[in-house]
Amino acid sequence: MTDRATPNENENDDKRPVGKNFIRVIIEKDIAENKNNGRVHTRFPPEPNGYLHIGHAKSICLNFGLAKEYGGLYNLRFDDTNPSKEEEEYVESIKEDIRWLGFDWEDRLFYASDYYEQLYEYAIQLIKMGKAYVCDLNADQIREYRGTLKEPGKDSPYRNRSVEENLDLFERMHAGEFDEGTHVLRAKIDMSSPNLNMRDPVMYRILKATHHRTGDKWCIYPMYDFAHGQSDSIEKVTHSICTLEFEDHRPLYEWFIEQLGIFRPQQIEFARLNLNYTVMSKRKLLTLVQRKLVSGWDDPRMPTISGFRRRGYTPESIRDFAERIGVSKADSTVDIGLLEHCLREDLNKRAMRVMGVLDPLKVVIENYPEGKVEDIEAVNNPEDESMGNRMVPFSREIYIERDDFREDPPKKYFRLSPGTEVRLKHAYYIRCEKVIKDEKTGEIIELRCSYDPESRGGFTPDARKVKGTLHWVSIPHAVKAEVRLYDHLFIKEDPGQEEEGKTFIDYLNPHSLEVTEGFIEPNLASAKVGERFQFMRHGYFSVDPDSKPDALVFNRTVSLRDSWAKIEQKADA
Numbered sequence: 001m002t003d004r005a006t007p008n009e010n011e012n013d014d015k016r017p018v019g020k021n022f023i024r025v026i027i028e029k030d031i032a033e034n035k036n037n038g039r040v041h042t043r044f045p046p047e048p049n050g051y052l053h054i055g056h057a058k059s060i061c062l063n064f065g066l067a068k069e070y071g072g073l074y075n076l077r078f079d080d081t082n083p084s085k086e087e088e089e090y091v092e093s094i095k096e097d098i099r100w101l102g103f104d105w106e107d108r109l110f111y112a113s114d115y116y117e118q119l120y121e122y123a124i125q126l127i128k129m130g131k132a133y134v135c136d137l138n139a140d141q142i143r144e145y146r147g148t149l150k151e152p153g154k155d156s157p158y159r160n161r162s163v164e165e166n167l168d169l170f171e172r173m174h175a176g177e178f179d180e181g182t183h184v185l186r187a188k189i190d191m192s193s194p195n196l197n198m199r200d201p202v203m204y205r206i207l208k209a210t211h212h213r214t215g216d217k218w219c220i221y222p223m224y225d226f227a228h229g230q231s232d233s234i235e236k237v238t239h240s241i242c243t244l245e246f247e248d249h250r251p252l253y254e255w256f257i258e259q260l261g262i263f264r265p266q267q268i269e270f271a272r273l274n275l276n277y278t279v280m281s282k283r284k285l286l287t288l289v290q291r292k293l294v295s296g297w298d299d300p301r302m303p304t305i306s307g308f309r310r311r312g313y314t315p316e317s318i319r320d321f322a323e324r325i326g327v328s329k330a331d332s333t334v335d336i337g338l339l340e341h342c343l344r345e346d347l348n349k350r351a352m353r354v355m356g357v358l359d360p361l362k363v364v365i366e367n368y369p370e371g372k373v374e375d376i377e378a379v380n381n382p383e384d385e386s387m388g389n390r391m392v393p394f395s396r397e398i399y400i401e402r403d404d405f406r407e408d409p410p411k412k413y414f415r416l417s418p419g420t421e422v423r424l425k426h427a428y429y430i431r432c433e434k435v436i437k438d439e440k441t442g443e444i445i446e447l448r449c450s451y452d453p454e455s456r457g458g459f460t461p462d463a464r465k466v467k468g469t470l471h472w473v474s475i476p477h478a479v480k481a482e483v484r485l486y487d488h489l490f491i492k493e494d495p496g497q498e499e500e501g502k503t504f505i506d507y508l509n510p511h512s513l514e515v516t517e518g519f520i521e522p523n524l525a526s527a528k529v530g531e532r533f534q535f536m537r538h539g540y541f542s543v544d545p546d547s548k549p550d551a552l553v554f555n556r557t558v559s560l561r562d563s564w565a566k567i568e569q570k571a572d573a
């Protein structure tokens with residue numbers, strides 16, 4: 001383990017020692033050997049066909065984080081080669097998400113579509129070298145001719161067209177003379193290569209679609225595989241870090257670069273992030289949005305960056321998570337509990353601890369004077385004295401949590417029951433004197449209690465011990481709020497693994513959202529959208545964008561129960 005090299009100014013303030021993963025080893029070796037004059041330049045290349053998810057966050061933290069760490073530069077480049085699925089809305093959301101994560105690409109925002117002219121020139125160059133040809137086979141035939149992993153492919157009957165004929169046909173494709181699907185431009189490589197990507201892959205196809213940036217200027221579009229590597233090369237990207245599925249494409253990217261004699265980035269692959277109880281494919285996430293199974297891309301149950309943001313996650317916790325999961329070459333699934341653990345660690349230090357009752361039971365303190373109100377001092381966060389104190393009003397009528405009272409308490413029940421005494425957090429000791437029930441239903445509707453005036457602040461002069469401490473709110477002062485409680489979006493650990501006759505939709509958790517009404521201490525009446533709090537004993541909450549000054553809405557970001565803390569403690573022991 002080594003310490004992070006030179007922390008950048010606006011780098012996160014986390015000083016945790018970081019492991020030297022295999023990508024760092026490669027980069028440090030390149031720097032030591034003065035490869036590319038010691039330059040480190042990376043990029044994040046999203047396709048603007050959906051919102052970013054937590055897997056993309058891993059890739060962003062890795063690509064941009066490494067460049068920062070080694071004093072290099074990083075680009076944001078939209079790989080927008082598929083006009084039919086791409087939209088400006090996605091471009092904007094991606095930019096917003098990356099900024100929120102804490103990265104600034106300065107003036108290095110690019111689009112593959114910036115390079116359409118250059119890519120077209122490259123294609124002509126390859127045709128002239130006899131390395132590319134126009135093929136009239138249709139998509140099905142091309143697939144048929146490609147062969148399989150066991151069988152070599154067959155040459156296209158159009159493979160040996162002359163350079164002149166190819167130049168003429170490609171120019172006519174470009175001019176819009178042909179219909180979609182009638183012609184493609186293919187690289188002339190090797191139809192018997194063991195690597196299917198090398199069997200004369202398609203470089204250009206005809207698409208009479210309007211592009212979100214170039215409009216109707218083009219009717220031929222480069223394939224991702226022809227655009228991606230050259231775009232990295234044009235940008236002089238030194239380390240082109242991508243996910244494992246591109247490993248088999250690397251020989252093709254290198255072939256193009258070599259034929260064209262242009263700058264050669266080094267591609268390094270790592271395993272993509274999978275999280276349990278969710279799906280990460282953009283196609284599946286889009287299905288959830290389109291079928292209105294969630295409220296949108298930023299639904300707090302979505303694994304999207306915008307979903308996590310709305311839910312109340314901090315960018316710091318996501319960056320910490322990305323660092324902790326590390327990078328490897330082996331596919332694995334990460335427990336969502338680890339992400340939640342990173343979040344709790346962060347919020348524990350900075351969220352103000354307040355009181356909110358989500359399932360209220362009325363308590364009347366019979367010996368407390370009617371009409372009297374006391375301001376009780378409460379610590380904002382015992383982890384951080386600098387966060388100071390605040391005043392919370394206390395009165396004769398309060399709510400406690402229904403679950404904090406049992407008429408017939410089981411053994412080891414330390415909360416309130418008839419005749420027992422508990423502490424009200426920051427306030428007084430109370431004893432339950434009487435239980436009032438609805439005559440018809442038998443439901444407990446109210447408790448009559450007494451308080452010990454000597455116990456103000458939660459301690460008595462005789463240091464009498466009580467086992468339980470309850471949170472509470474004063475009824476006349478409490479603020480009503482809508483509270484949204486979340487559970488996993490899917491009931492199955494791996495919802496992407498679809499059993500026969502089922503789709504991932506069948507594994508949606510019907511209880512993933514539960515809406516309830518809570519009563520919150522009045523200090524939160526003016527809470528702003530995005531503000532985060534710990535509701536004592538309930539978890540961390542944040543103010544949802546749906547919230548209005550007279551109709552507060554809180555999301556439960558995460559509960560307090562942390563299975564990962566226990567796992568870490570065991571590992572340390």
Ligand code: ATP
Pocket residue numbers: 044045046047048054055056058059241242243271272273274280281282283
């Ligand atoms: P999908 O397959 O869901 O459509 P994608 O990988 O095609 O997603 P891109 O927009 O092409 O989406 O992704 C941009 C970058 O993010 C790529 O370099 C890709 O390797 C990386 N990436 C995508 N998903 C993950 C993931 N789960 N973990 C790590 N990196 C990822």
Ligand code: MG
Pocket residue numbers: 047
């Ligand atoms: Mg992709």
